[in-house]
């Protein structure tokens with residue numbers, strides 16, 4: 001039985017990659033210094049895996065930006081707008097890669113970046129390949145070969161990892177109409193063959209081809225292409241060991257295809273889909289030679305592996321196949337795990353008791369090796385001791401009072417349908433809200449945050465370092481909040497916000513105040529390029545001890561006679577942007593968070609807040625990879641929102657906000673959330689997103705964002721009026737609000753002021769026309 005790994009985090013345990021890239025972009029480091037930083041990270045990662053005892057170690061899992069972008073460069077799929085940078089500017093491959101990822105605005109050039117999108121259901125973003133009908137491919141960068149040679153020089157038993165050709169095409173986008181990117185496979189394959197041939201000649205005997213699209217719903221045509229492609233690769237390289245990896249879901253109805261592909265090893269994500277092992281072992285399609293890579297150690301979450309459970313799967317496989325046909329591995333690349341738990345020193349929240357339940361990438365590598373040792377015929381005493389410790393930790397997690405709170409469990413068990421329903425239907429609430437709130441037509445509001453200036457961030461840092469007292473911090477924030485309130489009054493916004501100056505991050509702020517959450521110091525995970533996120537860890541039953549936002553909302557409301565909107569993050573978003581416990585269904589954890597938010601909503605109401613926004617920007621990104629699982633998810637996600645929102649009187653107006661979403665296929669569920677007002681990101685799509693609402697005859701109120709907050713550009717009144725005219729054409733005027741696309745946290749005050757003044761003027765113009 002052998003061990004391997006699918007990929008190791010490339011950011012470095014101290015975020016060395018981020019620091020090196022940003023220093024290079026800022027001109028503070030040379031290209032050769034950057035390349036050295038990359039080499040150091042690779043060396044460390046390889047060495048660490050080798051020292052741990054991993055048999056086959058991935059290479060080409062490193063990237064300065066993104067592995068899909070690297071693949072585009074290897075295949076010469078460089079969109080035409082960048083070719084001038086090669087011919088005229090003689091950019092190095094690295095600089096060209098950064099230009100493709102980040103755009104190129106210098107020396108008189110202004111070339112846009114390639115699009116970026118989420119990698120399956122992770123929070124990692126990849127650079128979307130662009131294809132044209134006349135697309136040509138040719139070997140351009142030899143990154144994978146270089147990295148393989150580099151690993152070999154270090155005596156590493158390296159396995160090159162490549163994104164497979166079919167997923168590469170499927171993950172890309174056609175930039176012209178009237179052709180299908182899949183038709184490019186015949187032009188693409190020869191270049192893959194060239195790359196694989198070079199690897200073979202360099203001594204690679206096993207390669208990993210990632211085809212994660214096998215976890216999606218595929219058409220027959222797509223499956224056919226999988227078959228043809230792998231037959232060709234097999235014919236060209238009869239002596240090469242091909243390890244095919246899909247992850248994040250079951251193979252499901254793609255299993256027959258996967259099992260018949262002429263590959264040597266098939267990798268299974270047994271964390272997301274443990275049941276597929278039994279299906280495969282019993283399948284008549286399982287050949288006599290196919291080896292299985294058992295993805296047992298969770299690459300997507302931070303919990304320790306349950307060794308007893310893993311061993312039972314290993315034995316199930318080895319009894320049927322023989323040990324030499326079984327590999328042990330993480331479920332997917334460890335790219336999605338933080339690097340190293342042993343770097344956490346913070347004893348205050350991440351106590352030793354909690355730490356014993358956690359494993360980051362480095363620890364997961366050890367787990368893979370421990371499983372291999374335990375599965376051997378006579379495990380060494382050290383391995384047995386590890387198993388004992390593992391069993392103890394797993395058992396203590398089942399009963400620890402740190403995790404389990406009887407009151408919370410009882411309360412979630414007692415939720416009824418009535419708890420998830422407002423007192424009356426929207427049509428009736430609306431009458432009451434109109435009477436209570438007395439808003440004009442086309443009411444104006446913002447999404448919550450105002451610019452978090454350098455000063456605001458320095459105050460928070462100073463408080464943390466105890467350079468200022470909590471009282472001083474409080475006074476500074478109060479002054480900032482008051483300024484924001486005064487200014488909104490002055491320019492004539494209808495529903496004000498307090499500005500969210502007290503918040504570091506929309507999830508962390510709540511997590512810090514809820515029980516059941518812990519935070520790491522160093523648990524960074526790559527989100528895209530040099531951007532990393534540090535998700536909170538939900539380890540126990542979630543409970544709100546005291547109000548979380550009432551202080552700031554009521555302070556802001558005390559300053560003005562205008563309405564101030566309370567501002568909360570919704571349960572689905574808190575769940576989605578955290579590491580979530582795996583000892584109960586996600587839906588259960590979500591419901592617990594929903595109850596905590598519900599308590600906050602009712603407390604805000606009691607404190608005199610009449611409009612309350614519960615942000616759910618992440619509701620769409622939580623959708624399962626396979627459509628057949630959507631209903632179930634949407635059911636509990638929508639219910640969680642409703643539980644959070646339904647504890648208040650009819651006359652209290654509940655808003656929600658969503659960004660980067662499409663709504664067509666989930667509009668029924670968005671309507672089921674039954675928020676009195678929904679504000680959505682809309683301006684970049686020229687109000688097209690509203691069509692879904694219009695076609696559905698969405699009954700509640702809508703604020704389609706009238707300007708893009710991701711850009712410093714100040715929109716004109718005419719522009720915003722034109723967008724609102726478009727909205728008015730499809731949605732009745734008395735249902736419409738006027739607001740920006742999203743929060744203004746990342747903007748500067750000068751552009752924000754100008755933009756909002758123009759936005760208020762827009763609403764006034766609109767009111768004249770009705």
Ligand code: GLN
Nearest residue numbers: 447448449615617743744
């Ligand atoms: N209320 C949050 C803000 O204004 C919403 C952020 C978001 O939608 N991502 O920052």
Ligand code: ZN
Nearest residue numbers: 658659742743
């Ligand atoms: Zn938003």
